[in-house]
Amino acid sequence: MGNDSYRILLSGGQGEYEEKKSRFIATVRSVQTEEEAVSFIEEMKKKYWDARHNCSAFCIGSRGELTRCSDDGEPSGTAGRPMLEVLLGSGVRNVAVVVTRYFGGVLLGTGGLVRAYTQAVKEGLAACEIGIMRQGTELLIEAEYNDIGKVLYLLGNRGVQPTNSEYAEKVRLTVTLAKEETEGFLKELTEGTAARVKTEKLGDVTFVQKEAAT
Numbered sequence: 375m376g377n378d379s380y381r382i383l384l385s386g387g388q389g390e391y392e393e394k395k396s397r398f399i400a401t402v403r404s405v406q407t408e409e410e411a412v413s414f415i416e417e418m419k420k421k422y423w424d425a426r427h428n429c430s431a432f433c434i435g436s437r438g439e440l441t442r443c444s445d446d447g448e449p450s451g452t453a454g455r456p457m458l459e460v461l462l463g464s465g466v467r468n469v470a471v472v473v474t475r476y477f478g479g480v481l482l483g484t485g486g487l488v489r490a491y492t493q494a495v496k497e498g499l500a501a502c503e504i505g506i507m508r509q510g511t512e513l514l515i516e517a518e519y520n521d522i523g524k525v526l527y528l529l530g531n532r533g534v535q536p537t538n539s540e541y542a543e544k545v546r547l548t549v550t551l552a553k554e555e556t557e558g559f560l561k562e563l564t565e566g567t568a569a570r571v572k573t574e575k576l577g578d579v580t581f582v583q584k585e586a587a588t
Contacts, residue, residue, distance in 0.1 A: 389497025395478025
């Protein structure tokens with residue numbers, strides 16, 4: 375990922391972790407503002423009103439400029455902070471998580487709580503669909519029909535699909551490439567088609583690339 379890239383949720387998710395009969399349910403959701411995050415946390419507190427704790431953390435801004443966390447009655451530093459550390463470490467931004475704890479009757483101790491809340495957030499993130507927000511360049515490619523196979527092959531190698539295709543006297547394709555890949559692609563295109571293909575940079579864009587499953 376380039377310096378300007380960060381991860382975002384394409385869809386939220388829920389994960390669960392159990393430790394000594396205590397259930398920890400992590401609900402993860404995409405939020406764009408502090409108000410949205412607060413509203414989501416309140417919603418979860420209402421939904422799980424009968425739980426012992428609803429601890430929360432959120433991280434907003436492409437560089438994680440705004441962060442908050444709450445232990446919601448758990449011993450200080452055993453829930454909210456470890457949860458926030460997982461969010462920050464994951465590189466996902468504009469995200470909030472609430473971990474709901476149903477007490478199982480056995481005290482877990484400080485280390486046990488930190489481990490359980492950390493693991494719950496990891497389970498929650500694992501259930502989400504994640505994409506990468508990237509800085510890119512929009513290109514217009516104009517090619518003869520003889521060369522279009524080569525153009526599509528080079529795009530396919532990079533996992534890029536045209537956003538617009540026009541088949542007239544010549545073929546005109548609009549594509550979006552990650553900024554750091556643009557120069558390499560143009561070089562390949564020039565070499566692969568003996569410089570017969572015309573390209574024009576239409577401008578800089580921000581786009582979302584779905585993260586490949588590992």
